[in-house]
Amino acid sequence: MPNQVQSLPAFGAGRHLLSVQQFDRDLLQKLFDLADLVRPIAERRSVCTVLDGAVLGSLFFEPSTRTRLSFESAFLRLGGEVTTTTGFTFSSMAKGESIADTSRVVSGYSDVLVVRHPDEGSVAEFAAASIVPVINAGDGAGEHPSQALLDFYTLSSELAKRGRQVDGATVAIVGDLKYGRTVHSLMKLLSLAENLTFRLFSPASLELPAKVAEFARSHGHKVIGCASVFDALTGSDCVYATRVQRERMTEEALNSANISGNLLNRAILERAGATETIIMHPLPRDSRMDSFDLAADVDDLPGLSIFRQTDNGVLIRMAIFLIALGCSPDTVRATTEQRPWDATLRWP
Numbered sequence: 048m049p050n051q052v053q054s055l056p057a058f059g060a061g062r063h064l065l066s067v068q069q070f071d072r073d074l075l076q077k078l079f080d081l082a083d084l085v086r087p088i089a090e091r092r093s094v095c096t097v098l099d100g101a102v103l104g105s106l107f108f109e110p111s112t113r114t115r116l117s118f119e120s121a122f123l124r125l126g127g128e129v130t131t132t133t134g135f136t137f138s139s140m141a142k143g144e145s146i147a148d149t150s151r152v153v154s155g156y157s158d159v160l161v162v163r164h165p166d167e168g169s170v171a172e173f174a175a176a177s178i179v180p181v182i183n184a185g186d187g188a189g190e191h192p193s194q195a196l197l198d199f200y201t202l203s204s205e206l207a208k209r210g211r212q213v214d215g216a217t218v219a220i221v222g223d224l225k226y227g228r229t230v231h232s233l234m235k236l237l238s239l240a241e242n243l244t245f246r247l248f249s250p251a252s253l254e255l256p257a258k259v260a261e262f263a264r265s266h267g268h269k270v271i272g273c274a275s276v277f278d279a280l281t282g283s284d285c286v287y288a289t290r291v292q293r294e295r296m297t298e299e300a301l302n303s304a305n306i307s308g309n310l311l312n313r314a315i316l317e318r319a320g321a322t323e324t325i326i327m328h329p330l331p332r333d334s335r336m337d338s339f340d341l342a343a344d345v346d347d348l349p350g351l352s353i354f355r356q357t358d359n360g361v362l363i364r365m366a367i368f369l370i371a372l373g374c375s376p377d378t379v380r381a382t383t384e385q386r387p388w389d390a391t392l393r394w395p
């Protein structure tokens with residue numbers, strides 16, 4: 048087996064993946080090519096052992112379903128092993144241990160760390176003390192780079208099905224734009240494309256931070272504030288809806304935000320003549336009454352891409368690990384075989 052390990056650093060200027068701003072278009076393309084390469088492995092048509100012997104340290108100090116399980120699944124599908132801790136209660140942080148000490152200790156047990164933490168900037172603190180690469184799986188209202196990467200990849204493939212590219216697209220982004228870290232990362236990452244129009248709608252008090260809008264504008268994109276979701280849908284190729292991040296708001300702020308009903312539903316799409324549009328959401332979707340989120344009555348529309356996003360999350364996170372650990376496409380090919388067990392798969 049060829050033992051081709053590429054030299055570090057792996058993500059732009061650093062070996063850690065903390066922000067989408069570490070990406071340029073070449074690195075993005077390299078990651079997407081790796082994601083395409085590992086698709087048969089993610090879809091269980093073949094089995095890969097490229098990360099045989101490697102251990103992932105998965106540290107989630109905030110709730111997560113998709114991000115944690117898809118990172119862990121991605122590592123396992125590449126033949127590695129996973130150790131995991133969730134919440135503060137079961138970690139020594141409950142005994143007052145600092146981020147720096149925790150990070151140094153756990154990085155001694157692992158080959159790569161994936162970290163989610165409620166404080167903006169905290170994952171960078173983990174990285175500073177770690178002896179192995181650290182991947183940011185969400186730092187408070189800061190960034191969520193792996194989500195933005197899978198969102199860009201999904202948007203690109205959904206547009207490609209329509210014979211279109213991301214360049215020149217109009218993307219409506221609606222919901223909680225203030226605390227929604229996926230929006231912050233996605234707008235910065237999409238800024239690598241050319242000539243985009245962002246049409247934004249958020250309730251008053253949940254507006255996009257000015258620095259994110261400024262970032263997009265400084266890269267030549269149009270950022271247009273809209274008075275309603277209906278208005279944001281005008282001419283949009285895609286609508287990206289987000290959940291109100293209640294956990295980051297005080298009771299008072301939540302009450303004064305005056306939110307109820309659905310953010311986006313079938314009736315609004317029909318009224319806007321947008322039933323064919325690409326519908327994306329980072330999930331989870333808040334399905335409780337009056338949650339002001341994406342309604343389930345859009346689920347049979349052809350553009351609904353939310354579960355293609357979650358499936359793509361595994362490929363993208365596999366590609367992130369391959370880059371973080373310096374595995375070349377040839378090494379992946381040399382360690383991949385036909386799936387030896389018979390399974391009834393749901394993949395089309």
Ligand code: ASP
Nearest residue numbers: 185191229290329330331
């Ligand atoms: N899962 C995403 C995140 O962790 C979006 C959300 O929670 O609403 O940021």
